[in-house]
Amino acid sequence: MLPNLRSNEELLKEIENLSGQRIIDCYQCGECTAGCPVAFAMEPVPNQAIRLLQLGYIDEVLKSSGIWLCASCNVCGERCPRGVDYGKIADALRTINLRNNNYPLVLEKIDKEFINQAPQQAFIAAFRKLTT
Ligand code: SF4
Numbered sequence: 001m002l003p004n005l006r007s008n009e010e011l012l013k014e015i016e017n018l019s020g021q022r023i024i025d026c027y028q029c030g031e032c033t034a035g036c037p038v039a040f041a042m043e044p045v046p047n048q049a050i051r052l053l054q055l056g057y058i059d060e061v062l063k064s065s066g067i068w069l070c071a072s073c074n075v076c077g078e079r080c081p082r083g084v085d086y087g088k089i090a091d092a093l094r095t096i097n098l099r100n101n102n103y104p105l106v107l108e109k110i111d112k113e114f115i116n117q118a119p120q121q122a123f124i125a126a127f128r129k130l131t132t
C-alpha cells in the first residue's frame with residue numbers, strides 16, 4: 001500500500017508542495033501529451049495522469065509506469081496554457097515513491113547477461129533516477 005495509509009488530501013498536498021504545481025489548474029486540453037516525446041510509451045500519458053490525480057486516483061498514478069518514463073525534458077510545462085508542469089509533478093511522484101522505498105530498479109532482478117552488455121553510463125543514470 002502506498003504510502004503509509006495517508007489520506008488522498010494529504011498526498012495531493014505533498015505532490016503540490018514538492019512539485020510547486022497546482023493540479024486543479026489543468027483543464028485537460030492535452031497540449032502536454034501532444035508534445036511529450038515519450039507519451040507513446042507512457043501509461044498513463046501526462047494529461048490522463050493529471051486527471052486521475054484530480055479525481056483522487058493518486059495511488060494508481062503513484063504505481064504507474066509512466067512516471068518513471070518521464071525524461072524531465074520540460075516540453076509539457078512549456079506547452080501548457082495553464083502553467084502546469086507535468087514533468088515536475090512526475091518528479092514529485094517519483095520522489096514520494098523513492099521515500100517510501102518503492103522503486104522499479106532492483107539490481108538483483110536485472111538479467112546478468114544484460115548487465116554485462118549494457119553501457120556503464122546507462123546503469124549509473126538509471127540508478128540515479130530510479131533508486132534511493
Ligand atoms: S517532462 Fe516528462 S512528461 Fe513532460 S514532455 Fe518531457 S518527458 Fe513528457
Ligand code: SF4
Nearest residue numbers: 026027029030032080
Ligand atoms: S497542457 Fe496543461 S492544461 Fe493542458 S492537459 Fe496538460 S497540464 Fe492540463
